[in-house]
Amino acid sequence: MPKLKAVFLDRDGVINVEKEYLYKINDLIFIDGAFEALRYLQKKKYLLFIITNQSGIGRRYYTIQDFENLTKEMFKILNREGVNINTLEFCPHKPEDNCNCRKPKTGMIEKILMDYDIDLGKSWLIGDKDIDIETATNIGINNTVQVLSGHTFDENKSKAKYIIKSIESIKEVIT
Numbered sequence: 001m002p003k004l005k006a007v008f009l010d011r012d013g014v015i016n017v018e019k020e021y022l023y024k025i026n027d028l029i030f031i032d033g034a035f036e037a038l039r040y041l042q043k044k045k046y047l048l049f050i051i052t053n054q055s056g057i058g059r060r061y062y063t064i065q066d067f068e069n070l071t072k073e074m075f076k077i078l079n080r081e082g083v084n085i086n087t088l089e090f091c092p093h094k095p096e097d098n099c100n101c102r103k104p105k106t107g108m109i110e111k112i113l114m115d116y117d118i119d120l121g122k123s124w125l126i127g128d129k130d131i132d133i134e135t136a137t138n139i140g141i142n143n144t145v146q147v148l149s150g151h152t153f154d155e156n157k158s159k160a161k162y163i164i165k166s167i168e169s170i171k172e173v174i175t
Contacts, residue, residue: 003119007041007174008109008141011052011088013128013150014167016074023062025073031149033168035081040171042084046124047116050088051108051135057092064092087112104134124174126167129153133160145173 012018015038017029038048056062071088078085089108091101101107112118124143125136128150136144137159146153146160147167155163162173 003117004047005122006047006118008049008051008125010127010132011050014126018150021056021061023066023070031166037167037170038083047086049112052090053103054090054092055094058094104131106139109139
């Protein structure tokens with residue numbers, strides 16, 4: 001049986017509008033065109049995975065329950081829009097905790113790989129920060145996209161294979 005292909009997605013700034021320490025459902029706003037882009041990726045037979053650093057939990061700005069409530073609502077909206085996220089992995093730690101799951105380390109993707117037989121050579125990672133792209137490099141994903149819809153970054157220094165305005169433009173890259 002052939003291995004599966006996947007798109008690993010950062011959450012904030014890629015799927016939803018970047019808001020520092022997002023945990024309130026009322027603050028959840030999806031990026032324009034995100035639903036269409038995610039449905040397009042599904043049509044192309046990609047499994048969709050969200051990998052997200054959530055240091056607000058470790059900093060005690062919000063709880064795991066707050067995060068889970070937001071995630072449940074987000075998935076409800078995505079499902080209603082015809083989008084199926086296969087798995088969401090999150091890192092609740094602060095940077096100084098030196099865990100294995102916080103991007104740019106690869107623990108979240110490694111956990112997904114334990115449950116899914118994924119061909120990383122045919123997979124993609126889409127993020128808005130340099131650490132997202134570093135994560136892809138660290139695990140062996142060469143197909144990387146950095147979006148301008150989240151955190152600002154120096155386009156000239158980006159190590160991403162492609163830079164696009166937002167996930168809305170993904171059809172220009174993944175054909």
